Amino acid sequence: xxxxxxxxxxxxxxxxxxxxxxxxxxxxxxxxxxxxxxxxxxxxxxxxxxxxxxxxxxxxxxxxxxxxxxxxxxxxxxxxxxxxxxxxxxxxxxxxxxxxxxxxxxxxxxxxxxxxxxxxxxxxxxxxxxxxxxxxxxxxxxxxxxxxxxxxxxxxxxx
Numbered sequence: 001x002x003x004x005x006x007x008x009x010x011x012x013x014x015x016x017x018x019x020x021x022x023x024x025x026x027x028x029x030x031x032x033x034x035x036x037x038x039x040x041x042x043x044x045x046x047x048x049x050x051x052x053x054x055x056x057x058x059x060x061x062x063x064x065x066x067x068x069x070x071x072x073x074x075x076x077x078x079x080x081x082x083x084x085x086x087x088x089x090x091x092x093x094x095x096x097x098x099x100x101x102x103x104x105x106x107x108x109x110x111x112x113x114x115x116x117x118x119x120x121x122x123x124x125x126x127x128x129x130x131x132x133x134x135x136x137x138x139x140x141x142x143x144x145x146x147x148x149x150x151x152x153x154x155x156x157x158x159x
Contacts, residue, residue: 013035029110037129054107
């Protein structure tokens with residue numbers, strides 16, 4: 001089941017993947033981050049990774065359309081005969097589908113790897129989640145971004 005936290009982890013992974021897009025296999029890195037934050041279960045990691053990949057595809061597609069528009073591609077297709085325009089659109093559909101599958105597929109594999117890393121290193125996962133304001137068990141941390149063991153927590157009389 002996709003929860004609000006799953007979407008948040010997917011957005012974090014997607015932002016990381018887009019920021020690292022100058023590197024090859026950046027969707028894999030974004031998926032690893034999302035899967036690591038999400039769960040120690042491989043299925044949940046793959047789901048959040050695939051969601052992160054779908055979110056990563058949005059700016060990639062937007063840039064592709066802007067590039068085609070800047071090159072005046074729409075005017076050239078209109079001048080082709082009907083079968084030529086269909087052939088060009090078919091090639092564009094295949095290319096777009098390939099990029100989509102590359103992005104979502106690599107991110108899903110990254111999510112699976114991230115979940116395996118979370119299972120292998122549970123304390124680091126807990127530390128990473130607390131650093132960004134989440135609790136270790138998936139519920140929001142009390143008091144927002146404050147981590148346990150902070151000065152405020154040590155000074156509280158109920159401890």
